Amino acid sequence: MITEIIIAGFGGQGVLSMGKILAYSGLMDDKEVTWMPSYGPEQRGGTANVTVILSDERISSPVLDKYDIVVALNQQSLDKFAPKVKPGGVLIYDNNGIHTRPDRTDIKIYPIDAMGATLELGNSKAYNMVVMGTLLEAMEYKLPMENVVKGLKKSLPERHHHLIPLNEQAIEKGRTLIH
Amino acid sequence: MKGNEAIAHAVIRYGADGYFGYPITPQSEVLETLEELMPWETTGMVVLQAESEVAAINMVYGGAASGKAVMTSSSSPGISLKQEGISYIAASELPALILNVSRGGPGLGTIQPSQADYFQATKGGGHGDYHLIVLAPSTVQEMVDFVGLGFDLAFKHRTPAMILADGVVGQMMEKVVLPEQKPRRTDEEVRKQCPWACNGRIGGRKRNIISSLELESSRMEVINERLQARYAEIERTETRWEEIGTKDADYLIVAFGSIARIATKAKELAAEKGIKVGIVRPITLWPFPTEAVAKAAEGKKGILVVELNAGQMIQDVRLAVHDKMPVEHFGRLGGIIPSPEEVLNALENKIVNPKSEA
Incomplete structure (x- = not known):
């Protein structure tokens, strides 16, 4: 099985680090993984995106044009990537600041209030983990939570390891947003 | 990492x-x-x-x-x-x-x-x-x-x-297995491995001179001939490449580096359409795997060379296969990376069903 994902949003929303945690979680679950970021000026506030592929077999292209799952965290990303969800695929987007909504009927669309949920948790930095919770819940491939926690440990520097329980909490919160 | x-x-x-x-x-x-x-x-x-x-x-x-x-x-x-x-x-x-x-x-x-x-x-x-x-x-x-x-x-x-x-x-980040830590060579080992090196005349060995300057043309020609002999030896012994599904393919894509992987995805997409494509990925760009490309190309209907440039490696591919089959180029420039779908489209339009030029 292969899951092809793109996560896109503003630089600073935690798009790249969310992709990194997802890739490491897959790695801990014995998958082949690739993590391919857009790089350069995006890191300083423009749009950033990262392609993450999780697969049972050797991964060919790390660069894609069609995705099983698109996560769009701003209008620009939604406009750009909604047409690139494979038929039958999944589109997750944060409602915040979205004025033009996608009208595709051949895919599953989950508009979520990730920012609202994050504020309920009381730490706005957990935003990307709330979104990741929704993504994990929407994925056909069920990544065991214990390996997600291992992925968090692997990708966060030691000095941030005390925040792992908060991140777990945020992921669990994110999971509830599509039910 | x-x-x-x-x-x-x-x-x-x-x-x-x-x-x-x-x-x-x-x-x-x-x-x-x-x-x-x-x-x-x-x-x-x-x-x-x-x-x-x-x-x-x-x-x-x-x-x-x-x-x-x-x-x-x-x-x-x-x-x-x-x-x-x-x-x-x-x-x-x-x-x-x-x-x-x-x-x-x-x-x-x-x-x-x-x-x-x-x-x-x-x-x-x-x-x-x-x-x-x-x-x-x-x-x-x-x-x-x-x-x-x-x-x-x-x-x-x-x-x-x-x-x-x-x-x-x-x-890009991917899974990697790092090799074991090797110790750095000792001075003794360096002397043994590199008797030509300028690292001090211990034991009264003769002076080593390293220079790229030789004003005496007859000597400079000898140096050049020695280099050329070495390059011929490298061409004979160090050529490396990878082939994916070339045996029963009708068409070839030749690509190197990350683009070979995009081409491999295009090959998978092509297979869904019933188009049989094989991939040759040169690993050593010099020495170029000329014979391997020629061999893989035998009996194929056409070759697409995919590169992130305006057509460079295609020259070496053409030299390898001469004019036995159509060899076309597909590339994106200026930092744009083509998607696997684009590569497949190029293969179909340039090689599989080329539009006849009016």
């Missing part, structure tokens, strides 16, 4: 003696990771940010002349600056490793991925009749493996080796 970070780990673990660099996107993580890992405190390896690319390559020249395993890295515009030094190192018959995480040019160009340095890397980027051994990694694992391979080949043939990567393999 990112490709650039993987390079830093690999060069330490190889037991290299020195790295000399100057930052430039998209390969600055090589120097950054080395500074973070601080190998001077563990293996004793030197890591130095030089004042410029030119200084860095000349430090490599000096280190290599003393028999040390040394490398530098940069990206396209920086590699252009290093060309004089590279030509000197080749002429002086010294081993060294140079990494180019290439970006879109010409000029300062863009920081996005490109393969437009193929000619520069394989045809002699500096002046004179010389070659580098050029390795093209397509995975982060190969970034790691080619550090060891590059150094080994460079020392075996006393010829500088280049890893020609691109922004995709440099910036």
Whole structure:
């Protein structure tokens, strides 16, 4: 099985680090993984995106044009990537600041209030983990939570390891947003 | 781990003696990771940010002349600056490793991925009749493996080796297995391995002179002939490539580095449409796997060469297969990466169902 994902949003929303945690979680679950970021000026506030592929077999292209799952965290990303969800695929987007909504009927669309949920948790930095919770819940491939926690440990520097329980909490919160 | 970070780990673990660099996107993580890992405190390896690319390559020249395993890295515009030094190192018959995480040019160009340095890397980027051994990694694992391979080949043939990567393999993260830490060679071992090195006349051995200057033409011709004999030997023994599904294919795609992986995805998409495509991925760009391409091309209906440039490796592919079948090029320029779907479209429009020109 292969899951092809793109996560896109503003630089600073935690798009790249969310992709990194997802890739490491897959790695801990014995998958082949690739993590391919857009790089350069995006890191300083423009749009950033990262392609993450999780697969049972050797991964060919790390660069894609069609995705099983698109996560769009701003209008620009939604406009750009909604047409690139494979038929039958999944589109997750944060409602915040979205004025033009996608009208595709051949895919599953989950508009979520990730920012609202994050504020309920009381730490706005957990935003990307709330979104990741929704993504994990929407994925056909069920990544065991214990390996997600291992992925968090692997990708966060030691000095941030005390925040792992908060991140777990945020992921669990994110999971509830599509039910 | 990112490709650039993987390079830093690999060069330490190889037991290299020195790295000399100057930052430039998209390969600055090589120097950054080395500074973070601080190998001077563990293996004793030197890591130095030089004042410029030119200084860095000349430090490599000096280190290599003393028999040390040394490398530098940069990206396209920086590699252009290093060309004089590279030509000197080749002429002086010294081993060294140079990494180019290439970006879109010409000029300062863009920081996005490109393969437009193929000619520069394989045809002699500096002046004179010389070659580098050029390795093209397509995975982060190969970034790691080619550090060891590059150094080994460079020392075996006393010829500088280049890893020609691109922004995709440099910036991408993948699973990697790092080699065991090798100890750095002792002075004694360096003397034994490199009797030509300028590292002090212990035991009254005769003077070693390393220079690229020889004003006596008859002697300079001998040096050139020796270089050419060595290049012929490398062509005979060190050609490397990978083939995917070439045996029962009707068409071939020839591509290197990260683009070979995009082409492999295009091959999978083509199979869904009933089009049988095989992939030839040159791993050594010089020496180019001429015979392998010719052999894989036998009986095929056409070849698409996919590169992130305006058509460079296609010349070597055409030389390999002569005019036995159509050979067409597909490339994107300036840092744009084509999707697998685009590659498949190009294959269909240029090779499978070419539109007849009115």
